[in-house]
Amino acid sequence: MSSSSPNPGSKTGTNSRPTSKDGSKKNIWSSLLDTVANGKRLPEKNLLVLGGTPDSQREFLDTFSADTSADPALANDKRKGKGKIPPIANQFALGYTYRDVLDADKEDTLARVSAYLLSEPSPSFAPLLKPLLTPKSVPETLVVILMDWSDPWTWVRRLREWVRLLRSVLVSLDDETKIVMEETMMEWRDRKRGVDANNATAGGLSNSSGPITIPLGPGEWDEGLGIPMCVVCQGADKIEKLEKDHGWHEEQFDFILQFLRTILLKHGASLIYTTPFLAGSLQGLVHSSLGIHSLLKKESLKHNVIDRDKILVPANWDSWGKIRIIREGFDMEGVSTAWSIEIQDPPESIYQTTDNAQEHENAHAEDGTSAVTTFEQTIHDPKQGTAGANPNSKSTKIEIETADLQDFFATQANILEDLKAKDDKEHTTPHTPQLEMSPMADEGKVNEHIGPVQFNMGGIQVDADDMLKKLRDREAVRTQRKESPLPAASDDKAHNQALANFFAGLVKKPGSSPRGSPSA
Incomplete structure (x- = not known):
């Protein structure tokens, strides 16, 4: 019979282990090790990177993990001590890599971010995404959709197919995961939109129960996906090329911005324009979306809707009123309604459009309910002609896409090297002597x-x-x-001797001396 009090008759000592009520020995060391391991276990975050190419995905990860400290050399030395950057496997189907997020002093690791990468929104890849979304991983996951300024006329079509694919995956999840997704969306939609009660009181609003929730405006959060989403438009440095080479104006850039913000507002998503190798606000946006906060340095995420190559629209900041002031005449209500209808269809590859899907899209285009068609009617591919490249031009010629500046310089350098080699060869070749005349x-x-x-x-x-x-x-x-x-002198002498012999032979007779000569 066991008792909670020690037995005086039992053998005791300093080496005795504590016992539980059922008499079994408890492994205190395992408990201590588990406690230490849990204390040092890194928070695990997930990035689901959709779209782009393997190269643009690498560029995104490099920018996300770039060092932004005041002393990059010192930070790089500390980073080397943490280990080499892990490789990226993203050449086939679903890729994977991970990154450790370091604190401002580069000494402490705040979190480990696992990145899953997928380039094409094909329905056949949907089964690869489903295992990544579990009740445990959903609250720690951020969906990132990559676009590029090399082809902005494809953005809305690509975004539509990615949203369709995500919806098809999310609908197929189990009920427990769906409940967690609903809770996550409510947290993003309500709590993160809340205003601190103290600040609200100072502004004339008071609520003894805590934060004050701002009511949703029109077009906000009416198509939540269940997972936070961010759209990253890479290569913002190409905006200038579109303006110079293809005659784009502020009207085109404003239309693109208004269209994207109207669509993303429905999903509660954020938007950012990035430039290669410049971290800018990308790190702050991703860290904030994943709930990664520095212990040493607190930074506030500031929106930017003025600089056209540094656009940053955080989640829960935008509204129809802010979108409307960019340029008058934009039909936000029509775009919002058309988008809600269009994303209901099943996903399909953007490279293989079936006849039925094309007829369905044409039908939406005729009655004005196709958001993709509305966008592509305004934003054209310059390679297809000058109709969308330069609205003020009356030329019917197809514009030629110019080569990249660095590629042009590399080609010219090779040509100069060949010409230099030919000149060196001509200088080293001996010339045949020529006469003065x-x-x-x-x-x-x-x-x-x-x-x-x-x-x-x-x-x-x-x-x-x-x-x-x-x-x-x-x-x-x-x-x-x-x-x-x-030889010339000997030839003259021989010639003279031949003439003398010839004339001598004419007057000489056989057996006699020449006439007039004395007798022997």
Whole structure:
């Protein structure tokens, strides 16, 4: 029979272990180790990165994990001590990597972020996403949809297919996960929209029960997905190229911004424009969305809707009133309604549109309920002609896309290297010696253009061609004598001897001496 009080008759000592009421021994060391392990266990966060290419996904992760401290050299040294950056496996289907988020001093790790990457919104990839969404992971997950300024005319179509794919996955989840998703959306929609009671009292509002909740406006949170979402538009430095090369104006950029903000407002999503290798506000936006907060440095996330290449619209900040003031005439009500209708359809690949889906979209376009068609009628692909590239141009020619500046410089550098190699080769090749009168060798080419040349010299008409020929022959004889004087002299001597023998043979008779010669 066990008792809570120690037994005096039992064997006791300093090495005895505490016992439970049922008499079983308790492993105190395992309990202590579990406590320490739980204390040092990193918070686990998840990023579901959708869209983009493997390269743009790498760019996003590099920007997300870039160092923004005042002393990058010192921070890099500390980062090296933490270990190398893990590789990214995103070439096929669903990719994966992870990143550790360090505090401001680069000493403490705030969280470990697991990134799952998917490039194409194909319905066949839906089963890969479903296991990632569990009751435990949903509150710690952020969906990031990547767009690029190299093709903004495809943004709304791509965004529609990603939302359709997410909706198809979320609907197929179990009831427990759906309950957690609903709670997560309520937290994002209500608690994070709340105003602190003390600040509210100072402004004339008071509520003894705590924070005051601001009521939702029109078009806000009426299509919540159950998971926080952020749209990242990469390559904002290409905005200037669209303006210079394709004649885009502020009207096009404002239309894109109004359209995206109207759509994302329905999902409670955030929007940000980024530039390569510049972290900017991307880290703050992602950290805030994942609930990662520095222990040493508190930073507030500030919106930016003025700088067109640094747009930042946090979740729960936007409204129709703020969107409307960008430019008058934008139909937010029509876009909002059309988007709600359009995302109800099942997902389909943006590269393979079936005939039925095309007919369905054409039907929506005719009655004005297709948000994608409305967007693409205003924002055209410049490669398809100048109708959307430059509205003020009347030319019917297809514009040619210019090469990137760095690629152009690289091509020109290769051409210059080839020309330099040819020049070096010509300088090192020995030249054949030429005669002093060698330019006369080209007299035939000259005569073809100017004909025979004659001039008067002392009353005598002299042919220049004949004179040049004589000069050339004389120069040739002179050169020959200079090069071989002995053979020329021996030839003259032999010639004279031959003439003497010839004439001597004419007067000489066989067996007699020449006439007039004395007898022997």
